[in-house]
Amino acid sequence: MTKVEGVVREQAPGGLYEVEVDARRITAHVATGAERNFVRLLVGDRVAVELTARDRTRGRIVKRL
DSSP, X not given: OEEEEEEEEEEETTTEEEEEETXXXXXXXXXXXXXXXXXXXXXXXXXXXXXXXXXXXXXXXXEEO
């Protein structure tokens, strides 16, 4: 998995977020550990995202920066 930094641009239904990374949009969900700690993400927040190896348009938000 590749870890990159991005900015939350939109909150989508179903717990998904649109994150802008290097002038492209990635659909990401919040990692399980962050969900247990009730991490709230807002549009404009900087986040660390792990990208999947197979599909570079999907990822998992692992940390709020």
